[in-house]
Amino acid sequence: MSKRLPKFFSCPSEFTLQVLGGKWKTVILCFIKEGPCRYHEIRRLAPTLSDKMLTERLKDLVNAGLITRCKIKDGGGTTDVYALTERGESLHQILSGLYKWGREHADEFGVTIGNPLALLDAVRPQRTLVNRTPD
Amino acid sequence: MSKRLPKFFSCPSEFTLQVLGGKWKTVILCFIKEGPCRYHEIRRLAPTLSDKMLTERLKDLVNAGLITRCKIKDGGGTTDVYALTERGESLHQILSGLYKWGREHADEFGVTIGNPLALLDAVRPQRTLVNRTPD
Numbered sequence: 001m002s003k004r005l006p007k008f009f010s011c012p013s014e015f016t017l018q019v020l021g022g023k024w025k026t027v028i029l030c031f032i033k034e035g036p037c038r039y040h041e042i043r044r045l046a047p048t049l050s051d052k053m054l055t056e057r058l059k060d061l062v063n064a065g066l067i068t069r070c071k072i073k074d075g076g077g078t079t080d081v082y083a084l085t086e087r088g089e090s091l092h093q094i095l096s097g098l099y100k101w102g103r104e105h106a107d108e109f110g111v112t113i114g115n116p117l118a119l120l121d122a123v124r125p126q127r128t129l130v131n132r133t134p135d
Numbered sequence: 136m137s138k139r140l141p142k143f144f145s146c147p148s149e150f151t152l153q154v155l156g157g158k159w160k161t162v163i164l165c166f167i168k169e170g171p172c173r174y175h176e177i178r179r180l181a182p183t184l185s186d187k188m189l190t191e192r193l194k195d196l197v198n199a200g201l202i203t204r205c206k207i208k209d210g211g212g213t214t215d216v217y218a219l220t221e222r223g224e225s226l227h228q229i230l231s232g233l234y235k236w237g238r239e240h241a242d243e244f245g246v247t248i249g250n251p252l253a254l255l256d257a258v259r260p261q262r263t264l265v266n267r268t269p270d
Contacts, residue, residue: 010183010249011162012237013230019244023153027146048145065243087243094236095148097229102147105225109154114145 019064020091024049024057027116029088030095032067034120036081041124045116058082066091154199155226159184159192162251164223165230167202169255171216176259180251193217201226 009015020026024046031037031045043054061067066088071078084092099117106113144150155161159181166172166180178189196202201223206213219227234252241248 005244005246007245008247008249009237009241010181011165011234011251012241012248013161013165013233014158014237015241015244015246015248016233016237017155017158017161019240020152023149026148026152030146030148046145087240090240091236094229094232097232098148098151099146101226101229102144102149102151105154105222106144106147106150108222109140109150110142111140111150112143113147113150114143116146 016094019066020094021057021060021064024053025061026095026098028054028057028061029066029084029091030099031116031120032082032084032088033092033095034117035124035126036070036072036083037124038079038081042082044123045119061088151229154201155229156192156195156199159188160196161230161233163189163192163196164201164219164226165234166251166255167217167219168223168227168230169252170259170261171205171207171218172259173214173216177217179258180254196223 005018009018020029027046027049028042031042037045039054039058042058043049043051046054049057058067061082062069065085067082068085069080070083072081102113103115140153144153155164162181162184163177166177172180174189174193177193178184178186181189184192193202196217197204200220202217203220204215205218207216237248238250
């Protein structure tokens with residue numbers, strides 16, 4: 001993603017929004033900030049997101065250095081998950097703020113919102129990272 | 136803006152981003168959150184934003200209930216400024232977070248960013264609100 005970033009932004013908030021990269025990347029980051037997620041777990045949390053779009057958005061987020069692919073223990077072997085990098089973690093407070101504000105203000109705007117993070121426990125078991133594999 | 140909002144959002148963060156409404160509205164909110172601003176003061180802080188776009192974005196923000204037009208004392212009379220509503224104030228922490236993160240991380244991405252809030256004192260005097268005029 002860095003290659004496609006403009007060289008100059010007139011306002012820092014504009015730059016941050018560009019790094020977040022729109023609604024789907026922000027939504028994905030909101031899931032992964034709660035802990036490492038497998039691909040199909042993200043799919044279950046965002047069922048309207050197509051495989052093609054999810055694959056592209058994950059790739060963009062890896063390229064931007066916000067998430068990384070890691071290994072987790074899974075039975076006898078290991079399997080891939082996505083986890084926040086240190087840079088991604090630095091967005092944690094912003095991501096939490098966006099989620100919390102949306103939950104608290106949807107009624108005022110007369111809109112209905114899902115609460116995908118409430119499904120996390122059902123979708124994703126507690127897990128331990130084995131190592132981080134930078135892409 | 137409320138009329139154009141979808142009725143359902145799968146994730147609260149997606150809804151919040153929709154309310155923020157993209158880069159220019161977020162940038163404008165970042166300025167106004169520091170205190171009431173006149174139209175031409177916002178223009179000076181965002182010189183690449185055209186009159187047409189600024190007028191449209193301000194109208195959208197008023198319609199979304201995030202800002203309101205107010206009167207300030209100006210010499211013998213009063214003049215119009217834009218100020219955050221209570222709903223807009225509820226976005227203060229998110230807006231500050233977006234601005235701060237951008238300032239702190241631009242170097243990592245090799246981009247140059249402006250710091251328009253540093254110009255506030257030169258662009259906008261300290262002022263007292265007379266009343267709020269809801270649009």
